Amino acid sequence: MAFGELLGIEPQELKFPFELNKQISCPLQLSNKTDNYVAFKVKTTNPKKYCVRPNAGIVMPQSTCDVTVVMQGQREAPPDMRCKDKFLLQSVVANPGMIAKDITPEMFNKESGNLVEECKLRVVYVAPLQLPSPVMEGSDEDSSPPRASSLDNRNSNALDFSHVSLEPQDKSSEVKAVISSLTDEKNSAIRVNNKLCQELELLRREGNKRRGGFSFLYVMLIGLVGFLFGYLFRT
Template sequence: MSIELEPSSQLSFRRPLTDAIKESLIIRNPTQLPIAFKVKTTAPKQYCVRPNSGRVEPGQELEVQVQMQAMKEDPPVDFKCKDKFLVQSVAITAEREQLAPQDLWPTIEREAKDQIREKKIRCAFLPPLGHEITQIKEEDLETTPSPSTHITFSDSTSNINTNTVPASPIRQIAQQPLAAPAVHSTTISSSSDVGTLKRELESAQETIHSLQSSVERLQREATSLRQRKPEAGSSSAPTMTAVHLKNNQQEGYPVTYVVGAAVVAFLFAYLFF
């Protein structure tokens, strides 16, 4: 057995909340037995309930006045009230008819607590009259989706259906694979190119070896010329040798330097050009 409430789930208080506000809570008894009720709240200092307990005869209803005390200032517009009311009810049987009103609920809570029925009612703050329509229109303007975007909203939380939202150009670009950066280097694309490069490298090594042999041979000849002694009895030999060496010195750089520079120039031209 249970009672019926009107409103059934929410008790609304319209702003401004700086004034005391009264709202009605109707309790109906659709059963065949009298029902005792009791009203509790999570904010007893904020609300005054008259009567906060009583009795409803079968098929009858009772109006309960709920008065919210005036606040010092209105809470913010987006403030969500967390206050709640709890309406407890229990059937009054023939045995319970003999109990005094002040002893009814203590006896039931002690002996038949499982027979108590409960209904919860939450509180809500509404905007002032005339402002509610304006606020709804402003919210519609702020939340109106663009023609190219389809947004699905649930009861309490806006959920964007990503399956129906077309990807923006920036997102499409981000999803494309990045192109490989350009590499400024020689690429070997086949085994034939590798063989060609190996043959050229071997040829260059042979040329370098031949040039090194020529340099060593020239160095040996130059050393032998410096160490050769003039023939005995020839008075003009020293003079000729000195003149010959002097002329060689005046003609330019030593042969060793010239050959070394030629080798370096050949390697530089082969590797970089």
Template structure:
């Protein structure tokens, strides 16, 4: 349709291609209309190769919304970096208050009577300056690539020495032997650097574990101290309870003594009166 609901910037998806590494592209959606709320949905011909976040959304009048497309790490490069993948951005006018959960494929059907627009975005791959790629050539990280290259150069040097000796009927020259020695030294240096890196990483992990262990020991000490404090408070409460019980018994005994004394005095008085006045 002729009506452009959303302006898309950039008009194509450009990814910096590098083997075994992800690449992302940010796309801006602009709603230049002053009254319409526009819902959008993003589709691709290769859903396993790309990750789109978010895939749906709503752009308010004179508002903007972004989505990010991430190309997963690839093991091989397409010939001449030519990519046939495409994306489709569907947009449709929706009522105000529509939520993202209400966005479905039915909103973008052109025969539904809504204003619907579709735009196709093609994918463009550009070569990474740091790691050129040719065809299906696989690329390893520099740290893993150096030992194989140096070993390969050493083998080539040894083969050259063997060929020179076979052609000339002589032993390899001292200069060639020195080249092989240099290759071995480079390999030893690379292996040593890897070992040093692994050692540093191991030390870092050990320091982290030691810090966590100290933190756990501190927590245990706090819990033990709190437990001892609770036991002391419990003992004090028991002692106070015993003392309270004793006080109650003494009070009861004091309250009963005067009554007993009165009874005894009364009996004695009656006895004395009986003997005095028979």
């Protein structure tokens, strides 16, 4: 920290981590080690580019005051990242009890015989702070990239279907074949049953005509139809 007779200023250079189109601020601290009230005022060679808060004020005896210099977002970087902008901080002894709104431009006029202390501050552009990339915990071997041979093996395993069992699919085919065979048998039995029913109906009609009751063949047909119906219900 550099001290004048009235105020100490920290830092002596205004360092801005320069980034295009981004508003950047730089803190500035003023220290009053005297027993006097000290008034200050901040000027810059490029007022359209910077904003100082506050740009004037009072630093009370044995106290400090924080000032913030804000640089507006820039559309292009200067050549070689060098900046020619400068700041001038003026300080003067003020009357006891004075506040910021009591400050006038005449207080910093040397021609009026005022003892004005001045300190020049230059602007420096620095590269933005780069945070280190996170490193995964573990051994160096674990953090190293996988070898090409390992990747090839993994890809080969991913495309190898020789280990897949086809047994469930074979069993499913067998079940489907059995169901298809039973269905065919059932349909065949239904056709035979329909045919027997037709013949039974003819025999019944002939029996009614003859009034002779049921013949032996008629009884056998009834038994066969009952057997077929029982078979169909079981399947």
